Amino acid sequence: MQFKYSAIMTIVxxxxxxxxxxxxxxxxxxxxFFTLYLLETTSLHYIHQTPPAYDVxxxxxCLGKLQFAPLLLLSFGYxxxxxxxxxxxxxxxxxxxxxxxxxxxDHYWT
Numbered sequence: 001m002q003f004k005y006s007a008i009m010t011i012v013x014x015x016x017x018x019x020x021x022x023x024x025x026x027x028x029x030x031x032x033f034f035t036l037y038l039l040e041t042t043s044l045h046y047i048h049q050t051p052p053a054y055d056v057x058x059x060x061x062c063l064g065k066l067q068f069a070p071l072l073l074l075s076f077g078y079x080x081x082x083x084x085x086x087x088x089x090x091x092x093x094x095x096x097x098x099x100x101x102x103x104x105x106d107h108y109w110t
Contacts, residue, residue: 005062007036016069020077 015029 002058004036004040005058008033009062009065012066012069013072016073017076019073021080 011029011032015025019025019029
């Protein structure tokens, strides 16, 4: 059971971290959750005749960790949408003159 929770948390955190820059992750995550749901219900009906006995601790621990995922979406989403290096316009790119010249991103917290 802990492997299923770890898969769910991995999908959620990766989707929320990079979803603002790659919106295709949200439909892919929903497809992954639907697949996990189908596998779980199929295994419950055909493999496990009685559901395994688990306590509430694992569920509460997973939900406690998942509550911080929207913070990743907000913080990385803000960074991705305000960073000129990640936007589609090429007028903000500053080419480097030499290998030793410093990288200038023109991205500052305001």
